[in-house]
Amino acid sequence: MPDVEKTEHLTVGAWTKRCYFAGRALMDATLRPFDLGSTQWYVLWHLANQGPSVQRDLARALELERATLSGIVATLVRKGLVRQTSDGDDQRQRRLALTRSGENLWRELPDLSFIQQAAFAGIDEADLATTMRVLRAATERLQALLQKA
Amino acid sequence: MPDVEKTEHLTVGAWTKRCYFAGRALMDATLRPFDLGSTQWYVLWHLANQGPSVQRDLARALELERATLSGIVATLVRKGLVRQTSDGDDQRQRRLALTRSGENLWRELPDLSFIQQAAFAGIDEADLATTMRVLRAATERLQALLQKA
DNA sequence: CGATATTCGTACGGTAGCTGACGAATTCGA
DNA sequence: TCGAATTCGTCAGCTACCGTACGAATATCG
Structure with a gap:
């Protein structure tokens, strides 16, 4: 938001915004052939590298709200990339893990x-x-x- | 997204994101009593300081897609803060200006x-x-x- | 002049965030 | 031990972005 710089405030804010969006756009463009969004990629990344995780922990690690992650996970489950089970001792929690097809996709990703x-x-x-x-x-x-x- | 830093990429990306969101959240919190979103504020800001503007120019100035601005403007018009007229020589264009009530609100904003x-x-x-x-x-x-x- | 290309604003659908509310499960206190 | 507080995941509703497609208006070019 260039004009805003004339007010002499929010200038760095404007550049963090531009930089963040530019990076995400490039990420999205790269992942488009795989029909993955950037946040979906982060979830797969975490599951692939840190192993299975309880949904709550994953939300904390990725700094997302539980509700936000809930939606992302639903999408990934629908695509068959992630498995959501409730086999722990705490019946409120859902454990997340990559499915076989999720692992395969992950290996293909650039x-x-x-x-x-x-x-x-x-x-x-x-x-x-x-x-x-x-x-x-x-x-x-x-x-x-x-x-x- | 802290864990991502372990991959040694996207670290600055993570901080630009955090910084951008933190700033926007603070903006939103400040504007909440006035029932205004941060982007809505930018539009009012531009109209108040740069004067009336054609929608296309405003989109360019704020670095928004026409479609995005279109929605924002619709909201502001619904709230009665902005007037959208088509009185120019180019009948495709819509000229935007603050209404009286928009000007009053702008003066009250912190x-x-x-x-x-x-x-x-x-x-x-x-x-x-x-x-x-x-x-x-x-x-x-x-x-x-x-x-x- | 008429056909074609461009531009403006809008509509629709999608992703990515948030808050607030809610049911179910668990934990904590008296 | 039983009621109250907390936690987990989800749902509904909101803002804020994007891309695509489209109708209407305008510009351009043969």
């Missing part, structure tokens, strides 16, 4: 690390670290402020 | 600059500039890559 690499290729290592630090600090301040409100 | 200020208070000016530069460069690379795909 490596997405090229996105991060392309985005920050040629950028000074120290500058990247600074950026991370600034964003982390800003996020923490914002979340703290949100807490109080 | 200044949102405290969000940006709070987020980056105490952060070194040079570091902030570096962050802006890195984000801008990354976004441009990502968009260029998206273009080709």
